[in-house]
Amino acid sequence: MSAPSEQREGILQLADQLRWEVGQGFHEQLMEDLYTDAARLADRAVTRPDVKERFDLDRTIDRLVTSRIWGFPMMILLFMLVFWITISGANVPSAFLSSILIDQLHPILKSAAASIGMSAFLSGLLIDGMYLATAWVVSVMLPPMAIFFPLFTLLEDFGYLPRVAFNLDNIFKKSGAHGKQALSMMMGFGCNAAGVVATRVIDSPRERLIAIITNNFALCNGRWPTQILIATVFIGALVPSYLAGLISALAVVGIAVLGVLLTFLSSWTLSRTVLRGEVSTFSLELPPYRPPRVLQTIYTSMIDRTMYVLWRAVVFAMPAGALIWLCANVTIGDLSIAQHLINFLNPAGILIGLNGVILLAYVVAIPANEIVIPTVLMLTVLVTGMSGQGAGAGVMFNAQSNADLLTLLHAGGWTLLTAINLMLFSLIHNPCSTTIYTIYKETGSLKWTAVAALMPLLLGLTVTFVVAQVWRLFGG
């Protein structure tokens, strides 16, 4: 009986002793040898067809797009082209969608609702609230995305985007980030939710979290119209009319550049503080160039990116539309809920150089940045009680002309400071709910979602506060 157990003890002791003798690199050594053997076997058994010709072409393209002289100018030109096509190309379908969905379909729906005897409350809630908010989001969001995403995906498919990451990696490395963050950032200029999804290409956990958390500083598609509108109306008006276009464009670009600088700054801070302990590995594969598959690319980018984002936005916009309408139409005492909230938020808003209307608009318009300006206008009309503007309480609208807009906003107490701070706050505030939800899905962590949502909000409040105080100190 004792012999086998003695034997067993002996073997166990030997094993324990050998464990120390084989040394600490044992597991790694074994694994590396397995890999090396596998590679050697594969090298011996696999013959490769002659790929030299394409290989040379690839090398020529690589030399060109990563050249010291031509690399950066080509990159800048290419991306300017993509943005130009997106912005100018989206105007026509956007106006078309807006005239169909808002100018034509909305009155038809309203009269149809009236003819079947729907109560004013219900038709207001469903049509003025939920339908209009959704229509607004679709008409503003869909065309630029339907242009931007396929273009971007074509560049990706061709193999150019990894080279962009390669060219820019050194700059991102200095802020503790990954070169591929350049790509998710570019994608963020289209839509932050899509930008967050695009961080999947970053396989290093720490750098991926940095890219997710800072993506919001890429000025998205939903915020460009706000920036352009406010810059045109307030900043462009400061200079003679022949300079107005240039100056307002520069103001918008300045905001976008500020966003990029904030991306680097916050990446640098994050990688040195809260994200210090996350795993970091770098690797960047530069795949061979391929002729882009145009139709397939358009199809997949529409399905994977455009439709995904649009559907999320619609899901969030409908309840928000209802909420906005209810806010403006349900009264407590003499005032609507919206007016109560605006009165409550006004002191804080004024303190940071904005006002209660803007703050309330940013709270209720969390689902989509696209509806911030229409909501601001609707609420301003509600507060000032101006006649001849707007379409009634809770009904979002856009001003007929810039002059109308200026009159309305001046009546709402806007100054140049309000405009500048709105532009800053539009860049630096919490991401829209679609993006927040996407961040949660991608990180699976409430903690990082909270950081991604609150960090820019706090920063935005701080920046607008300081700008407002300094402005008042020196500018009166």
Place this chain on the structure above:
Amino acid sequence: MPNPILALIAFAVLAIVLYVLLAPERGLVWRWREMGRLNERVFIEDTLKHVYKCELNGRAPTIESIAGAVHISADQAAHLVTVMTERELLVLVDDHLKLTPGGVNAALHVIRAHRLWERFLADETGMSESGWHRLADRYEHGRSPEELGELERQLGYPTHDPHGDPIPSSSGQYVPHGGQPLPSMPLNVPLRIVHVEDEPDVIYAQLVAEGLAPGQQIRITSQSPQAIRFWADGDEHVLAPVVAGNISVVVEHAAEVTRAVERLSDLKQGETAVVSGIAPACRGAERRRFLDLGILSGTRVNAEFLSPSGDPMAYRIRETLIALRREQADLIYIRREEAAS
């Protein structure tokens, strides 16, 4: 509207208050939590470690040395020793404090916890070297043997911590690293680093900055009372003997000759070489990634082109273009091939 100057002052005060309260590792909230963490159990475990190390080094632990090591007052240390004697962890033999057999087991358990956590931090997180020891000091307390067994399993039953200290097995057994201090070794003999001492912090920080880690091959070229000069994996280092004394080495077996000295980062654009190995300092996720990419001993690598911003370099490895940063290329050893092959 409030006066802007007052508003800015109020804001600055608020920011300072928040910083003082919430700053990581310096803020009051962090310190309060830290104080709450330090209970009697932690003190006892730290004392066990201290007494064990004293016995190992042939020094006699005293109330004063315990107070110093555990960061408590002498009165508290005296009380602690009484408590530990009652629990039969310590005994007083001829006026000397000694660990009982139970005390030795408990001490080995804490040391095992500390070294396993250091291994974990080094392999599975992105913490830098300077953070390992300090964090392991926090995580080592109050761990059950089952917890440590699970951690050990996850890490693949490591034998040594990242500094080269052996990790005691669950039955408390281990083999010391057996190295000698570097300055005591003869010149021009192939040596291998087996241990880099992580205390005190200042000296360890210097060794980390020099890139010295267990597993590296070393050869001393000259030695004087002021400085010791040596090669470690292809780089020359000059250290004060007191600093070099924190490195322990063994004589390398004659069969294994000092490794080739060139690194992938030395490869100029257009040049080709063959990988001869990955640096021992490259661990965990980073090492696995290299293996996944096929960067193995014997793999041919060609430096194809450099990013216009100066870093990274694109290398052709097994018919794939892979960009590696300079710090990564530093971790890969190469040897130049003869033109014929």
